[in-house]
Structures are given as C-alpha cells and as structure tokens.
Amino acid sequence: MKFSVVVFPGSNSDYDACYAASSVLGEDAALVWHKDTDLQGADVVILPGGFAHGDYLRTGAIARFSPIMASVKAFADRGGPVLGICNGFQVLLEAGMLPGAMVRNDRIKFVSRLVPVRVEHTDTPFTAACESQQVLHLPIAHGEGNYYASPEVLSELEHHRQVIFRYADPLGVVAPEHNPNGSLNNIAGICNRQRNVVGLMPHPERAAEAQLGSADGRVILASAVQALASLSR
Amino acid sequence: MAVIDAAVLERHGIKPDEYQRILALMGREPNLLELGLFSVMWSEHCSYKSSRVHLKTLPTTGPRVVQGPGENAGAVDIGGGLCAVFKIESHNHPSFIETYQGAATGVGGIIRDIFTMGARPIALLNALRFGSLDQPLARRIFEGVVAGVGGYGNSIGIPTVGGEIVFDDMYSGNPLVNVLCLGISRIDGIVKGAARGAGNPVFYVGARTGRDGIHGATMASAEFDEKSAEKRPAVQVGDPFMEKLLMEACLEVMTTGAVLGIQDMGAAGLSCATSEMGSRGGLGMTIDVMHVPQRETGMTPYEIMLSESQERMLLVVEKGREHEVTAVFEKWDLHAVQIGEVVEGSRLKIHERGVLVADVPNRGLTDEAPVYRRPMQEPSWQQDVQQLSLGDLGTPPAAQDAFARLLTVPTIASKRWAYGQYDHSVGTNTIAQPGMSAAVVRVKGTNTGLAVSVDGNGRFCYLDPHRGAMLAVAEAARNVACAGGEPIGGTNNLNFGNPERPEIMWQLGEAVRGIGEACRALGIPITGGNVSLYNETEGRAIFPTPVLGVVGLLEDASKTTTRAFKQAGATVVLLGDNLGELGGSEYLATMHGKVAGQPPALDLSREAAVQKLIVLLIRGGLVESAHDCSEGGLAITLAECTFNSGGIGVTAATGSGDKSLGLSAAWQVNATLFGESASRIVVSVSGAKLEAVLAAAKAAGVTATTIGKTGGDRIRLSVDGKAVVDSAVAEAEQSWATAIANKMSGRAPL
Numbered sequence: 001m002k003f004s005v006v007v008f009p010g011s012n013s014d015y016d017a018c019y020a021a022s023s024v025l026g027e028d029a030a031l032v033w034h035k036d037t038d039l040q041g042a043d044v045v046i047l048p049g050g051f052a053h054g055d056y057l058r059t060g061a062i063a064r065f066s067p068i069m070a071s072v073k074a075f076a077d078r079g080g081p082v083l084g085i086c087n088g089f090q091v092l093l094e095a096g097m098l099p100g101a102m103v104r105n106d107r108i109k110f111v112s113r114l115v116p117v118r119v120e121h122t123d124t125p126f127t128a129a130c131e132s133q134q135v136l137h138l139p140i141a142h143g144e145g146n147y148y149a150s151p152e153v154l155s156e157l158e159h160h161r162q163v164i165f166r167y168a169d170p171l172g173v174v175a176p177e178h179n180p181n182g183s184l185n186n187i188a189g190i191c192n193r194q195r196n197v198v199g200l201m202p203h204p205e206r207a208a209e210a211q212l213g214s215a216d217g218r219v220i221l222a223s224a225v226q227a228l229a230s231l232s233r
Numbered sequence: 234m235a236v237i238d239a240a241v242l243e244r245h246g247i248k249p250d251e252y253q254r255i256l257a258l259m260g261r262e263p264n265l266l267e268l269g270l271f272s273v274m275w276s277e278h279c280s281y282k283s284s285r286v287h288l289k290t291l292p293t294t295g296p297r298v299v300q301g302p303g304e305n306a307g308a309v310d311i312g313g314g315l316c317a318v319f320k321i322e323s324h325n326h327p328s329f330i331e332t333y334q335g336a337a338t339g340v341g342g343i344i345r346d347i348f349t350m351g352a353r354p355i356a357l358l359n360a361l362r363f364g365s366l367d368q369p370l371a372r373r374i375f376e377g378v379v380a381g382v383g384g385y386g387n388s389i390g391i392p393t394v395g396g397e398i399v400f401d402d403m404y405s406g407n408p409l410v411n412v413l414c415l416g417i418s419r420i421d422g423i424v425k426g427a428a429r430g431a432g433n434p435v436f437y438v439g440a441r442t443g444r445d446g447i448h449g450a451t452m453a454s455a456e457f458d459e460k461s462a463e464k465r466p467a468v469q470v471g472d473p474f475m476e477k478l479l480m481e482a483c484l485e486v487m488t489t490g491a492v493l494g495i496q497d498m499g500a501a502g503l504s505c506a507t508s509e510m511g512s513r514g515g516l517g518m519t520i521d522v523m524h525v526p527q528r529e530t531g532m533t534p535y536e537i538m539l540s541e542s543q544e545r546m547l548l549v550v551e552k553g554r555e556h557e558v559t560a561v562f563e564k565w566d567l568h569a570v571q572i573g574e575v576v577e578g579s580r581l582k583i584h585e586r587g588v589l590v591a592d593v594p595n596r597g598l599t600d601e602a603p604v605y606r607r608p609m610q611e612p613s614w615q616q617d618v619q620q621l622s623l624g625d626l627g628t629p630p631a632a633q634d635a636f637a638r639l640l641t642v643p644t645i646a647s648k649r650w651a652y653g654q655y656d657h658s659v660g661t662n663t664i665a666q667p668g669m670s671a672a673v674v675r676v677k678g679t680n681t682g683l684a685v686s687v688d689g690n691g692r693f694c695y696l697d698p699h700r701g702a703m704l705a706v707a708e709a710a711r712n713v714a715c716a717g718g719e720p721i722g723g724t725n726n727l728n729f730g731n732p733e734r735p736e737i738m739w740q741l742g743e744a745v746r747g748i749g750e751a752c753r754a755l756g757i758p759i760t761g762g763n764v765s766l767y768n769e770t771e772g773r774a775i776f777p778t779p780v781l782g783v784v785g786l787l788e789d790a791s792k793t794t795t796r797a798f799k800q801a802g803a804t805v806v807l808l809g810d811n812l813g814e815l816g817g818s819e820y821l822a823t824m825h826g827k828v829a830g831q832p833p834a835l836d837l838s839r840e841a842a843v844q845k846l847i848v849l850l851i852r853g854g855l856v857e858s859a860h861d862c863s864e865g866g867l868a869i870t871l872a873e874c875t876f877n878s879g880g881i882g883v884t885a886a887t888g889s890g891d892k893s894l895g896l897s898a899a900w901q902v903n904a905t906l907f908g909e910s911a912s913r914i915v916v917s918v919s920g921a922k923l924e925a926v927l928a929a930a931k932a933a934g935v936t937a938t939t940i941g942k943t944g945g946d947r948i949r950l951s952v953d954g955k956a957v958v959d960s961a962v963a964e965a966e967q968s969w970a971t972a973i974a975n976k977m978s979g980r981a982p983l
Contacts, residue, residue: 009474009478009565009566010388010474010478012389012390013390013659015660016659016661023677033564035564050390051474053474054472054474054475110380110387110654110655110656111654112387112654113653139658141387141656203658205661206658206659206661208661209661211664211675211790211791212658212662212663212664213664
C-alpha cells in the first residue's frame with residue numbers, strides 16, 4: 001500500500017505522516033512536492049498539517065492553487081481515499097473538496113492538547129477499522145479549528161451522515177463543554193458525499209505509538225490499509 | 234564626511250577609550266559606517282566584553298564534546314554517529330519592548346543557530362521570568378510572550394516541549410525570555426560558520442533586508458528607562474514561514490556538500506556574519522551592498538550592514554558549484570544571491586556599487602574586541618540578606634494553610650495555561666508531556682532519547698550567587714536524571730544587571746565560578762550559551778539569574794519515567810537528606826514576604842551520587858516515578874507526584890530535621906515540609922523492588938528513607954508523628970491546575 005504525503009511550503013507534519021505510514025504501519029510512503037503533478041502511484045493521499053504558505057491569507061487558501069491539487073482532485077474523483085489533517089483539512093475546505101470553512105478558535109488562543117474524539121461512522125476508508133462510537137484520544141494543535149458552515153450545509157452534512165468525528169468526553173458524551181474550539185455541532189472531522197475524502201483537525205499520525213502518549217490514531221491510518229485491501233479482494 | 238564627535242560616539246555606545254582602540258586598529262579615523270560596525274560588534278551583546286574573562290573559566294571539553302563554545306551552537310556525541318546540537322539564547326530586552334515579536338524572534342534566532350550547524354531542530358524549551366501576575370503589566374507581558382513563543386514554534390513545526398516559568402516582582406520591569414533549541418545531526422554533517430577558500434563566492438539567502446532592528450544589539454546592551462518604548466523600531470519582526478522555508482532549504486542544500494560555511498544573520502546582522510565568518514576562517518571577505526536584497530528603497534550601506542531583519546543567512550559556496558545551491562533555494566522559492574567573495578587576507582571590505590565604503594580588519598571586530606576585567610565588589614547588603622532568624626518572624630502559619638496557598642502560587646502552580654498554547658506533539662518525538670519537569674524526546678532511527686531541562690533560581694543567586702548558580706546546575710542535571718537521562722552537556726544563559734557596577738560584576742563572577750565548579754563535579758561540559766547584561770529598569774537590577782540548560786542521554790528511550798505516581802500501594806522513598814532549610818524558599822517569600830537566609834547547602838559529591846543512583850534505578854526499571862524536590866519543598870513535591878496520576882493519593886510521614894536550632898515545633902514542621910534542601914528525589918517503588926532500591930542507594934552512599942505509601946484519594950502528611958496536611962487530591966490538583974488561568978482571567982482574588 002502506498003501513502004503519498006503532499007508537501008506544501010510550510011507543511012510541518014509531512015514527515016510525521018510519512019513516518020507513521022512507513023515506520024509504524026510498515027507501508028510504503030513518499031513525500032510529494034506541491035509543484036509536482038505526479039502522485040507517485042498513491043493508493044492513499046494525505047494532506048498534512050502545518051501552515052501552508054504561512055497561512056497568511058487564510059489557512060489553506062493559497063495551497064489549493066498548487067499544481068499537485070489538480071492531481072489530488074482527480075484522484076479523489078476516481079474514488080481514491082484522501083485524508084486532510086489539520087491544515088490539510090483546511091486546504092480541502094478551501095479547495096471545495098469538503099464543505100464549510102474554518103474560523104479562529106472561540107477562545108482565540110492556540111490549543112494544544114490530547115482530546116477525546118468520538119468516531120461517528122465507520123463507512124469511510126479512514127474509519128473502517130474503528131468501532132462505531134469508539135472514542136479515540138488524539139492530539140489537537142491549532143489556532144483555527146472552529147468549523148463553520150451555513151445552517152443548510154450543516155443540516156445536509158448531518159442528514160448525509162458526513163460528520164465523522166466529534167469532540168466528546170472520554171465516555172463518548174458529546175457536549176459543548178468538551179468542545180475545544182467552538183466548532184459547530186462539536187465537529188472534529190467530516191467527509192464528502194462520496195465518503196472517500198475525509199478531513200479532521202486532530203492529528204492521528206501523532207498518536208500512532210503508545211510511547212508518545214496515545215496509539216489511538218493508528219487505527220485511522222490502518223483503516224485505509226484495511227479498506228483498500230478489502231476492495232482489492 | 235561626518236564628523237565623529239562625542240555625541241556620535243555616545244549614540245553608538247562607544248566609550249572614549251574604546252574609540253582610541255578603534256583608531257589604533259584602523260590606523261586612521263573610521264567613517265560613520267565603520268564606526269557603526271565597531272559599535273554593534275563591540276556591544277556587550279556581541280562581544281561578551283565584560284563576561285569573556287569569566288566564561289573562559291568554564292569547563293568546555295569532554296569525551297562527548299563535538300563542538301564547544303564559539304560556533305553557532307554546541308554539540309555532543311550521542312552515539313550511532315549522531316550528535317545533539319543545542320544552545321540557549323535570551324531575548325529579554327526585545328520581549329519587554331514588544332512582547333509578541335520580541336519573544337517570537339528569540340525563538341526564530343535560536344532555531345537558526347541550530348539548523349545553521351546542519352542539525353534538524355527537534356525541540357524547544359524556554360525559561361521565562363515575569364513580574365507578579367497581580368500586576369496588569371506583568372499579565373500583559375506574560376500573555377504576549379507566551380503567544381509569541383507559541384506563535385513561532387507552532388508555525389515552524391518544532392515542538393515546545395518544556396521549560397520553567399518563575400514570577401517575581403524583581404522581573405516586573407525586565408522580563409526574561411531564554412529559549413533553548415535542540416537539534417540532531419550526523420557528526421560528519423556538522424557545518425561551521427567559517428569562510429573557506431579565497432575566491433569562493435559568498436551568498437545571501439532569505440528575507441530581504443529592511444530597516445528593522447538597526448542597533449538591536451546596542452539596545453540590548455543598555456539599561457531601560459522611561460524612553461525604552463520609543464525603541465520599538467529596534468525590535469525585529471518575525472516571519473516563521475520564511476524561516477521554515479529557509480530551514481528546509483538550508484538542510485537540503487547542506488547535503489550537497491557545496492556549502493563550505495554558513496552563518497545566520499542574528500544580532501548585528503550582516504556585519505556580524507561577514508566579520509565572524511572571515512575571522513573564524515582566517516580570511517577576508519569582500520561584499521557589495523548593492524547586491525543585498527532590500528525591502529525598502531534608499532537604504533544606506535550603514536542601514537544595510539546594521540539591520541537585524543530576521544530570517545537571513547550567509548553562505549560560502551564552493552566555486553563552480555553555485556548552481557547546485559541556487560537550484561535548491563529556487564525549489565523553495567527562495568533566491569540565493571551572490572553578494573561577494575572570500576579573499577586572502579583578513580579584511581572586511583564593503584562596497585557600494587563598486588566604491589569601497591568600509592575597510593576594516595575583521596579580527597578587530599571580533600577576536601580583538603575589548604575585553605574588560607571589570608571591577609568586582611561584593612554588595613554591601615550581601616551579608617545582611619543572608620541573615621535569617623525564623624524566631625523573629627513570629628508564629629508561622631499552619632502547615633495546612635501554607636500548603637494550600639503554595640499550590641496556587643504561580644511559580645509552583647501548573648503552567649498548563651502557557652504550554653496549552655504550545656504545539657508539543659509535532660515531530661512525533663515527544664515522550665514526556667510538558668509539565669513533567671524534564672522534557673524527553675526520542676531520537677528517530679535509534680533506541681536513544683534525550684532529556685532536557687532548563688533551571689535557575691534567581692532568589693538563591695541573589696542571596697548567594699556562587700551557591701545559587703551551583704544549585705541551578707544541580708537542579709537542571711537532577712531533573713534530567715529524574716527522567717533517566719545521564720547529563721552529557723550544558724548550555725548557560727547568564728542574565729544579570731549592569732556590569733559596569735562592581736556589585737553586579739561580582740554577582741556574575743561568583744555565578745560563573747559556581748557554574749564551573751558544579752559542572753566539573755557533575756561532569757557536564759558547557760558547549761555554549763549566551764550572556765544578557767544590563768537587565769535593569771530605572772536603576773533596579775533583576776535578581777542575578779543564571780539559567781542552565783542540561784541535556785541528558787537515555788540509551789534506551791523506553792526506560793524513562795515521570796513525576797506522577799503510577800499505582801496505589803507503592804512505597805514512597807525519599808532519596809537524599811531533608812535538612813529543613815528555609816533560606817530563600819518559596820515558602821518564606823509567599824508566606825512571610827521575605828527573601829532572606831542562606832540558600833540550601835550543596836554537597837556536589839552527594840549530588841553526583843544521587844543523580845547517578847536515579848539514572849541507574851530508572852534504567853533498571855526499579856522505580857515507578859521520580860520527582861526532584863525544589864520550589865515548595867517536600868510537601869509540594871509529594872503533591873505534584875499525585876497530580877496527573879489519575880488521582881492517586883499519598884500518605885507520608887517524616888521526622889523533622891535538625892532539632893538543635895531551637896525552633897518551635899510549628900517552625901520545625903514548616904521547615905521540614907517546605908524547606909528546599911538540594912539533592913533530594915522522591916521515588917515510588919513497587920513492594921517487590923523496594924529492597925533492591927534501598928540496596929542500590931546504600932551502595933551509592935545515598936540516604937534512602939521510606940516515608941510512605943501511595944493510594945487513597947488524599948494527600949496526608951505528618952511530621953514527627955503529628956498529622957499536619959490532609960487534602961483531597963482532586964481539590965489540591967484543581968487549585969494547582971487553575972491558579973494561573975484564574976489570575977489571567979482576572980477571577981482570582983488579588
């Protein structure tokens with residue numbers, strides 16, 4: 001299985017995603033430069049965390065114009081699994097590959113901590129190996145993770161079961177007090193209608209080894225491996 | 234041609250005798266540009282002219298030292314052909330004037346020092362000092378500095394993994410922002426900041442040069458007064474995105490082997506980079522400022538040479554291989570521009586459109602800068618502040634009350650409010666979460682890990698700079714050892730007042746003497762550091778505050794531990810001796826408003842023994858948790874062991890210390906619980922391993938006392954058989970965890 005991790009100028013979790021896929025999961029992984037158009041035979045594409053182009057206009061706003069993004073879109077249109085993590089999620093929103101937008105955290109400050117996240121649906125390539133309603137402890141580290149969408153878009157998302165991850169407490173109870181950034185409906189991650197493009201603010205690639213505080217994120221990457229393996233059978 | 238008169242010299246911070254030295258070095262009168270070069274290069278910040286004679290006495294060698302002081306950063310061998318590259322640096326003055334940018338560019342500067350050596354930065358730590366959070370100004374500075382530290386590190390993607398923060402009124406007009414960066418490099422991949430090979434081109438890369446930060450180094454070498462706010466343009470503005478590109482491009486370009494020397498442009502900008510690279514390489518350099526990319530129009534050579542615009546690098550490239558270098562920078566959308574070349578000789582020649590505008594001997598700017606053996610005089614008040622008679626302080630507060638109060642003192646309380654704003658997980662190397670004393674990061678591709686701690690106690694140094702500095706070394710090393718790391722290298726940041734005052738110079742001299750003694754005894758070479766002087770506002774100096782950064786090696790990164798208890802029913806053992814020393818303690822300052830007495834005694838051979846012991850115990854998997862005793866003494870240490878443990882309580886009993894002092898029972902209790910005696914570590918041990926731990930301690934000659942058990946949900950402490958503290962862990966942890974947030978939101982009672 002080949003994971004291709006896109007490197008934008010300012011990506012800073014590119015190596016982490018690559019390391020988790022290769023050294024932890026034992027799959028092939030490659031870094032793909034944003035000016036290239038070749039995804040290098042990717043089975044899975046990851047848009048990593050960071051601050052592409054300095055986040056100086058809006059998070060992810062310039063990265064969507066990178067040459068590689070046309071290839072990523074084409075890959076997604078063919079049904080290829082695409083995972084956007086943190087800044088990568090923001091890029092997917094700006095590129096129109098996922099609906100909605102990100103605004104500043106409600107308490108203004110950057111938030112960095114391990115948070116419980118509830119898996120809502122397991123019928124995506126990145127949650128296939130999860131239990132429904134499973135609670136994962138994943139690190140968040142962002143200043144703009146406050147998910148926003150118009151009421152119409154939000155109700156569409158909910159209606160089509162596109163909310164994939166929600167901030168919760170360790171028992172899986174979703175309530176405003178467990179929301180670290182003010183996102184609507186405690187949204188931590190969503191998918192597209194076709195369910196092959198998933199974006200989330202928490203960092204599963206940073207929680208793939210128990211030594212680092214949590215290995216709960218590993219199942220998200222392992223899901224992709226499992227989903228693709230079952231497809232090819 | 235400008236006339237150089239007394240007013241011009243004063244504006245440049247050059248003393249009359251220094252000007253005479255310039256005349257002698259030049260053999261003629263300098264022009265204004267040349268005077269500007271001398272001004273910044275001879276500033277205290279760049280030349281270390283007051284501290285150099287003292288710094289020379291520090292131990293800087295050892296079997297693991299790959300690079301000692303004098304380069305952009307130090308480096309120590311960590312095995313497997315790799316080295317840890319690290320240094321600490323201050324950005325105190327800029328952070329007072331412009332909190333966010335001052336702190337942010339401090340982080341940016343130290344990161345550049347690390348990747349300039351060819352090392353990939355993997356961790357940041359910081360040591361911060363602020364005034365009391367009861368003051369609005371201190372809250373504003375604290376808020377801005379934390380945002381700036383986080384803003385830069387979070388963006389560039391280097392985790393901020395640890396550090397320490399102390400609040401004291403002595404820093405209200407002069408905060409301290411010391412930042413340590415740690416990187417990893419192959420030993421054979423180290424690149425130095427020296428020019429090599431006459432005829433080789435000199436390249437400039439990175440951000441364009443603007444008028445920001447001109448005379449920043451000179452500003453950092455003067456005291457503050459009411460006009461300091463007017464110096465804001467002397468503070469630089471940081472661009473972490475540019476630095477991220479620069480870091481990736483530099484690390485990539487260094488793998489080509491076409492880069493012979495590289496230096497970042499930090500303090501004193503292009504002046505420093507050109508003259509230092511030339512003099513380190515024993516060569517000269519010639520440049521034309523016309524080629525320097527500029528952000529603003531009409532900049533003079535003076536402004537270009539003295540600008541401290543951030544995120545710029547100077548490279549010496551092997552002639553004929555320029556295209557390899559430019560190709561990498563083009564990939565990252567950066568433009569490497571040739572601005573000059575290395576030449577035979579030892580002069581720095583600066584041209585403007587081909588016309589020679591400055592011609593100075595580069596060693597005159599660097600190695601031959603003035604060195605002062607400034608007069609030192611023990612302050613007249615020194616002996617007085619060491620006097621402490623507890624009996625004169627009246628009846629002490631009940632231990633229970635002091636315990637509850639100390640938990641909420643910002644210096645002791647959880648710093649989560651700050652580190653919750655720092656990305657500490659990026660890079661996927663962070664093993665110990667922030668707030669656990671030493672930071673622990675793994676080294677990918679190996680089994681090893683590195684523990685890092687920064688420590689300093691200004692109060693102790695104020696009472697006795699020699700012993701206080703020794704205690705800082707001991708505490709940093711002990712913290713590292715408590716995470717299982719064997720201390721292998723250190724870096725120091727000396728924060729002091731105006732060195733032209735003999736009592737300040739005495740403090741500095743005594744502190745450096747203490748650092749040297751402690752480092753020698755503990756086997757820690759100092760591989761670099763930074764000196765920040767003139768930390769005074771309106772004539773009032775800060776506490777003398779040497780901050781020590783110590784790096785420790787874990788041969789097996791999985792053999793580490795934290796301060797938190799791991800399970801109920803474990804035996805709690807105190808390693809070391811509880812001497813009930815209250816001198817300079819947080820307890821005295823908080824409960825009695827007094828900073829007085831002798832700092833705790835330090836026997837360096839005992840310190841070394843307890844550190845070796847704890848490393849051995851952790852490596853052998855014999856202890857479940859380890860926590861050194863520092864601010865707040867044994868009582869606070871035990872409480873901290875229950876925090877972040879999931880609510881595991883503790884019951885501990887101890888005898889009071891020396892009864893010969895004639896103290897009342899109440900004072901005996903408080904001295905026992907809150908005294909800050911050195912060389913102590915609290916460990917928890919499972920029953921089956923207790924005997925092995927006690928035997929190892931005996932063999933190491935370390936006192937080991939079984940003082941209690943973990944379990945329950947309360948913190949119950951007794952002294953001499955009398956119960957003196959009894960608090961629910963949940964309540965204690967809540968007040969400890971939220972104290973700073975409450976102060977910052979204005980909800981706390983002032």
